[in-house]
Amino acid sequence: MKLPVLDDHIHLSPAGGNVESVRRFERAGGTHCIVVNMPYPGMEVTKAGSFRAQYEETIRLCDLVNENTGVKAFAVIGPYPVELLALAEKWGVERAKEIMMAGVDDAATLIKERRAIGFGEIGRPHFPVPKEIVQASNEIIWYVFTRAREIGCAAVVHTERVSEELYAELAALAEKAGLPKEKVVKHFARTDSVAATNGITPSVLAGREILDAGLFEEPNFMLETDFLDDPARPGAVLDITTIPKRVRKLVQLGVSEEKIWKVMVDLPKKAYGVEID
Numbered sequence: 716m717k718l719p720v721l722d723d724h725i726h727l728s729p730a731g732g733n734v735e736s737v738r739r740f741e742r743a744g745g746t747h748c749i750v751v752n753m754p755y756p757g758m759e760v761t762k763a764g765s766f767r768a769q770y771e772e773t774i775r776l777c778d779l780v781n782e783n784t785g786v787k788a789f790a791v792i793g794p795y796p797v798e799l800l801a802l803a804e805k806w807g808v809e810r811a812k813e814i815m816m817a818g819v820d821d822a823a824t825l826i827k828e829r830r831a832i833g834f835g836e837i838g839r840p841h842f843p844v845p846k847e848i849v850q851a852s853n854e855i856i857w858y859v860f861t862r863a864r865e866i867g868c869a870a871v872v873h874t875e876r877v878s879e880e881l882y883a884e885l886a887a888l889a890e891k892a893g894l895p896k897e898k899v900v901k902h903f904a905r906t907d908s909v910a911a912t913n914g915i916t917p918s919v920l921a922g923r924e925i926l927d928a929g930l931f932e933e934p935n936f937m938l939e940t941d942f943l944d945d946p947a948r949p950g951a952v953l954d955i956t957t958i959p960k961r962v963r964k965l966v967q968l969g970v971s972e973e974k975i976w977k978v979m980v981d982l983p984k985k986a987y988g989v990e991i992d
């Protein structure tokens with residue numbers, strides 16, 4: 716049995732290594748990845764409809780990986796939370812929110828066409844912002860959750876730092892929207908609050924703190940690097956080779972393949988509805 720190795724949250728950039736970066740992942744032992752939409756250089760969002768070009772780029776990069784490497788890649792798409800700020804400066808918060816929601820609808824169309832497996836990353840800026848921006852962001856999260864429920868897909872959420880309160884808030888929102896909580900994936904989760912997620916699926920950043928066999932007794936999380944594929948900032952985030960290395964180390968530490976299987980196969984299936992094999 717070959718253990719699948721999934722990085723549940725990477726970015727690829729047309730200006731970065733893209734396929735070459737994923738080849739490095741593959742050489743290190745990676746087998747699957749989820750490619751998350753982001754604002755690409757030169758693809759500014761200025762109006763309703765501009766998100767579509769970003770999504771097409773994310774899907775194109777994902778397709779390139781599938782055609783040119785042995786790694787299976789899936790795309791998630793949606794209006795990147797920080798975009799709301801620039802849009803609000805240009806158009807005011809109300810109009811900016813409408814543009815973001817049109818971006819949600821454009822993503823929904825592509826997800827329904829099965830060109831992407833879910834929404835992401837969507838949410839709120841991770842740094843302090845004015846109250847009306849938080850409010851508008853929350854309405855966008857709500858809208859994504861209702862559309863995700865309708866389609867039956869996942870929503871990958873980007874927010875300020877995780878806490879038990881944040882998980883409880885997301886769980887309440889999901890419940891109200893009728894979206895199964897495990898389909899809400901909290902990106903950039905940490906090991907410290909992983910025991911109290913209220914049913915939300917954490918995607919834990921694969922720093923050294925995950926090298927703790929105790930965390931894998933009843934694992935309820937997936938693992939990510941949030942790789943940025945930005946040659947100008949190589950050390951800014953974890954490298955794309957990190958998760959294969961961590962998995963090898965975890966096996967040496969005595970974590971059973973069965974537990975790793977849960978992290979790499981069972982939870983992604985529950986959250987995203989994808990087969991990892």
Ligand SMILES: [Zn+2]
Pocket residue numbers: 724726751836902941
């Ligand atoms: Zn990200």
